[in-house]
Amino acid sequence: MDYSISKEYVLLRKTVREFAEKEIAPVVEDMDREGKFPHENIKKMAKLGFMGLPISKKYGGSGTGMLGYCIAAEEIGKVCSSHGTILGAHTSLCCMPIEMFGTEEQKQKYLIPLAKGEKIGAFALTEPNAGSDAAAIETTAVRDGDHYILSGTKIWITNGDIADVVIVLTVTDKALGARGGVTAFIVEKGTPGFSVGTLEDKMGIRGSSTAELIFEDCNVPKENVLGDVGAGFIVFMKGLDCGRLALAAGCVGGAQACLDASIKFATTRVQFGKPIWENQAIQWMIADMATEIYAARQMVYHAVWLKENDQRFTKESAMCKLFASEVLGRVIDTAVQIHGGMGYMKKFPIERMYRDARVARIYEGTSEVQRLVIANMIRREVL
């Protein structure tokens, strides 16, 4: 068993950390307040190959594998969940499915510019009547010669308004439902009949945009079917396996940042004539935070190892997402407690981190849905 990380990944971690501290940290507060999308930083990240980390070099990516991608997600997660969310939706949910399921033509046309970050990607599943119950989607795609006509509305789509390329899940055969009746399409911005609706105002991750996407008799060529017709659910499940893992890595980073801030605060804040750190009550909080983060991090990198070694990791990635997002929730809550009133004030980053962290237990499948996935996998193993 070898837990060491080779030198290229040590350098990658150092690089992303420095980038996050120097380029991302200074804009976070403004981004949060104004709900501004960090266009400048995404351009810088594109130049450094951060928008296509796990994608192979052949298709414009950096070839860092899942390990490099998760290391980057962890480092970015320490500083800004909005950047992490933008990166995650683009990479895990748009680039990776195209690399896994796309035709050579689709990869040439869409994946290369996406992985280079010249184009931004999104993934559209959720609808007003289909959240956790993904099979309940109502957006339809009807074959018409060498085209499909898409009709329906997607909501809460990360990067939806700025994306040049969106993977859209549709119903092609209602009778077959999730098993054979759902098809994924690659839809380009500017396709007639495709428009962006309202943008959400959110509690947290306010620098990432969350948009409604409207499809009204939107003509998409049949060459843009991603994966096989009727196999849309596989595209989405495989994409989510990776997405959840990167998301979990981001949660580990976020939790680590909370811990670091809490240690700093606890050792400098003096009450009753001594740093609050000197109270065992505070020490236990810190010890618990550190322990949970350690556990979450090991889970994430073990699941990464499974993926990199071509083993199944669906159950493990759901476990990582579930555990790491809940650890983040507990850790940020404790961090606010350690900071006292200061943790509640907008002038201190803890307040924003508290708001930002909450969504991790909801998107890419709620905690309940992760438990459902895990239980289903266990049932399959034992029954």
Added chain:
Amino acid sequence: MKFIVCIKQVPDTTNVKIDKRTGRLIREGIPSIINPEDKNALEVALRLKEEFGGEVIVISMGPPQADEALREAIAIGADRAILLTDRAFAGADTMATAYSLGSAIKKIGKYDLVLCGRQAIDGDTAQVGPQLAEFLSIPQITYVLEVNIEDNKIIAIQELEDKRVKWEADLPALLTVTAEANKPRYPSAYGIMSAYKEKEVEIWKMKDLDVDEKRIGMDGSPTSVKRIFSPEPKGKGEIIKDEPKKAAEILFNRLRAKNIL
């Protein structure tokens, strides 16, 4: 054009502690980095390469671990990396270092520009660049802030404490570059992967160079360290708050009492 950038791997002294007893840096647990101003020098070279074409070669003298610094330089954009590493080079002062680097640069062959950082954060001498230029018998411009190449001449702005001076020199020449010259780019993720998976760092030993053994390493170093100590921090300044005429008088008397005036 051929650009040669000399880089040094140094301990990241921004958070370094000093052993009170020996006066030396405590190196354990301190990460090694590329000397910051060497990154500025590399950035100058990369920008000139982007403008005029050519090749950027990074060279370092140091222990085998300096391989990391060179690979980082490749990830940032250098085309070729050479590491001078040999027990015989160990213990070199600035003169022996400049001699060894210079010998390696001569072996590389024809070049247009040698670039160094202004100074290294571990030694702070700012000597290797100038000594190297002397050894290579080429013109040098130190403390460079801005650079341009016109008609095979280098035109550089030198940043001094109280003024900026514009210099012109024939190529080949050597520049030492300051931190203010530019903002060094980050290594790219694909550059990092390639630096470790596709590129090689060339290892040059003493026997690969045409050197006089007496001029390298400890033997070739006339400098000897007499004592290492942390200077006492200077006392706090005092502000004489009074009306200008009175304040001047107080100051005058104080300086006179100390025999300064």
